[in-house]
Amino acid sequence: MMLQGHFISMSYANYDIYMSEIFKEGHSSNVLFNAWGFMRGLTAPLFFTISGTVFSYLLHVQLKKDTANPFWKLKRVKKGLRRGLMLLIIGYLIQINFKYIGYYFQGHVNPHFFTFHVLQCIGVGILSLILVTYLGAKLKISFHWLYALVGLSLFLGTFFIRSTVDYLPYHFPEIIQNMIQGPETEFSIFPWMGFVFFGGFFGSLIALYDWQFDKRKLLKFSILFAVSSFAIGWGFTFLSWLTPQYQHAANPQHLWYFDRLGFVFLLFALFIPLSEWKVAKQPLFIGMGQNTFFVYVAHAILLYGAFIGYSLRDLLQARLSGFSSFIGAVIFLVFFALVVQYLPNIKSFFRNFRTKFIP
8 A cells, every 4th residue: 555655646647636636625536546545545544553553462462471570671562662763763864865965964954854754653652652551550550541542632632733833842843843743744743643552552452352363353343443433533523613713623634533543443344354365364465564664664765765865756756647657556566575575585695695794
């Protein structure tokens, strides 16, 4: 979803035209683009929610089994701290563009370096999940309800933050403002980290009640959570209509996160029976899911010129027809499937190559 979505949005000549129609009318004049755009809009919410679900599930499985070790000594906690910090650091590093290295040596800083993007937000989300889990253990509060409360607070906080056009927090450095609402904000903590916490809510319940062994119950609760998310979103929308000063914030474009979360849980409900298919158990299919971090960084380099400054965007940006963009996206997907398939061999080659020169 990410690979084809980013390739088509970068290369399709009419992308900006149709997107402007969607912002004005709520839909474009192209039915196929509407369907594709809807699915593309689910990619990031799905990515964030799954990140929270998987991490929370693995953490709470260990919490159930390992009651002897202190919280900060748990293997999953230590691994989560390392992963969260790594995502945060690499998220900023890939925004360095060595094409402009001379500009940097002159003492200038590219403002895009401070952009708060996907990796940074997921990294902060994982670190926050660990901290909230520790507080829940200390205060003896049910983890899933604590996650849900934090997630809901992040969603509702977005409603009020988007009611102002000012950069927030006031008078803070840009790198901090971009995490909330700043000049270089892409995936802010509000609401995006809310998806991580609602994923954590779902993952902790799966671990607590062993839903992974009861697919019917897992399917039932996925649908229940989807319906609940839609209902909560519409409930707050109705309440916002009664508050004139927040009517601007109540515009559908500022309340999309409740609907998106609902659709994410519907996708979870779809994935549950699909997980039994043979194709879902193929090594290549599983490998693509196990190497999402590598795929994300590699696609950012190839498509947007992260680090190196040169990319496919220099050749293809807004230059392809719909059919050509579709074919290009298929080729892009196949390329990454082949890379992931041979990734163990590639890693082995570089490992052997390094040992030949480093005693």
